Amino acid sequence: MANSAPKVAEAERFETDRAISLKAKDIANLIKHSKHFIVFTGAGVSTSAGIPDFRGPDGVWTLRKQKRDAPSKATSTLQAIPTPTHMALVKLQNRGLLKYLVSQNCDGLHRKSGIAPEMISELHGNSNREYCRDCGKEYIRDFRAVAPYTKTVTDHRTGRKCSMPGCNGVLLDTIINFGECLFEQPLKLAREHGKKADFCLVLGSSLTVPPACTIPEIAGKSKRGKLGICNLQSTPLDHLVDGESMRVFARTDDLMIAVMGHLCLEIPQFVLRRQLTVKVVMGERDRNQVILQGVDVDGTPSTFLKSVRLEGSRRPAVTEPFTLSFRMDGQEELRLKLELEFMGNYLEPNVEIVHSTQCSERLYLLEYSPYTREWQVVAKDYCELSEVPTFLDFTEIGANGP
Numbered sequence: 001m002a003n004s005a006p007k008v009a010e011a012e013r014f015e016t017d018r019a020i021s022l023k024a025k026d027i028a029n030l031i032k033h034s035k036h037f038i039v040f041t042g043a044g045v046s047t048s049a050g051i052p053d054f055r056g057p058d059g060v061w062t063l064r065k066q067k068r069d070a071p072s073k074a075t076s077t078l079q080a081i082p083t084p085t086h087m088a089l090v091k092l093q094n095r096g097l098l099k100y101l102v103s104q105n106c107d108g109l110h111r112k113s114g115i116a117p118e119m120i121s122e123l124h125g126n127s128n129r130e131y132c133r134d135c136g137k138e139y140i141r142d143f144r145a146v147a148p149y150t151k152t153v154t155d156h157r158t159g160r161k162c163s164m165p166g167c168n169g170v171l172l173d174t175i176i177n178f179g180e181c182l183f184e185q186p187l188k189l190a191r192e193h194g195k196k197a198d199f200c201l202v203l204g205s206s207l208t209v210p211p212a213c214t215i216p217e218i219a220g221k222s223k224r225g226k227l228g229i230c231n232l233q234s235t236p237l238d239h240l241v242d243g244e245s246m247r248v249f250a251r252t253d254d255l256m257i258a259v260m261g262h263l264c265l266e267i268p269q270f271v272l273r274r275q276l277t278v279k280v281v282m283g284e285r286d287r288n289q290v291i292l293q294g295v296d297v298d299g300t301p302s303t304f305l306k307s308v309r310l311e312g313s314r315r316p317a318v319t320e321p322f323t324l325s326f327r328m329d330g331q332e333e334l335r336l337k338l339e340l341e342f343m344g345n346y347l348e349p350n351v352e353i354v355h356s357t358q359c360s361e362r363l364y365l366l367e368y369s370p371y372t373r374e375w376q377v378v379a380k381d382y383c384e385l386s387e388v389p390t391f392l393d394f395t396e397i398g399a400n401g402p
């Protein structure tokens with residue numbers, strides 16, 4: 001992937017605010033009237049979050065060709081806050097306007113911002129996602145789940161094991177390294193949506209990395225598909241865009257803020273959303289347990305807690321699933337006070353949830369604003385996990401819902 005970077009990067013071009021606004025109006029109109037609008041994103045959508053791109057003047061590959069180091073002020077992808085572009089795409093998804101998202105980024109910011117798992121193909125993987133070689137079970141982590149590659153770059157073992165009952169399989173990262181094939185399923189889905197798209201908008205990609213870049217090409221070459229590209233440098237697909245107004249030289253945030261303005265849609269502020277299942281298991285001779293497990297919106301196990309402490313209990317639980325013992329001592333109901341400690345990538349303070357022993361299983365939705373540094377805990381009014389809300393129900397909760 002790196003080798004296609006020129007030693008001296010092409011200069012970035014910035015159009016005027018007025019030009020961007022005019023083009024944004026045309027793009028907003030197309031979004032509104034298209035039946036199958038898809039977006040293709042590259043590193044350019046994450047640069048304003050502090051994550052460097054690859055082929056810009058300060059890009060990782062450009063600097064490497066010049067034998068210079070990557071910028072030291074780069075933000076860790078775990079601490080990066082999704083950009084206005086990320087959040088605009090979440091809003092377009094929740095409004096039903098965005099039908100699919102294809103991304104080359106491994107920073108995991110699209111998923112974290114609120115894009116549903118079934119709405120995205122992360123073509124080059126996700127540095128927060130690993131999966132079991134044997135049973136395929138996926139795990140989302142609030143830490144870098146990438147192999148050390150100490151022996152070879154094709155050794156994707158992260159060093160952890162699958163925790164599915166009876167499996168214990170080796171966990172592998174999802175990152176695509178140089179010369180490796182892309183995962184079949186996300187690529188297949190991306191191609192299908194590329195064919196179906198009547199409008200494909202490229203945001204922040206130089207479109208030089210195959211086979212990913214063939215997705216917008218499919219849309220651009222199809223008869224009814226229209227192609228728009230927003231990137232600061234020229235791309236090999238510029239000749240396929242539909243009219244001058246569909247080729248924008250701007251930061252993706254500047255374009256998307258203008259587009260959302262024309263659509264009269266507010267860009268939501270980023271909220272970190274976590275889901276936690278709490279289960280009570282009554283044992284013999286008053287040996288009872290409360291078990292906590294983080295889950296993603298689709299039920300995928302999600303690691304975001306460091307420890308859980310039960311009030312009155314001597315030691316906190318520090319491994320997943322977090323399991324703590326308690327006694328009822330003849331009482332009919334106990335209200336278990338559970339203190340949650342997070343990984344802290346967004347400086348999340350601890351939060352306490354109170355769980356009644358009369359509720360055998362419950363899903364808690366935890367929302368954290370990195371701006372106010374406050375948690376909001378929403379326990380749904382049900383006790384059975386079969387009533388887990390759908391993804392869209394989940395995103396409607398809280399002040400920043402659509």
Ligand SMILES: [Zn+2]
Pocket residue numbers: 132133134135136137162163164167168169
């Ligand atoms: Zn497994």
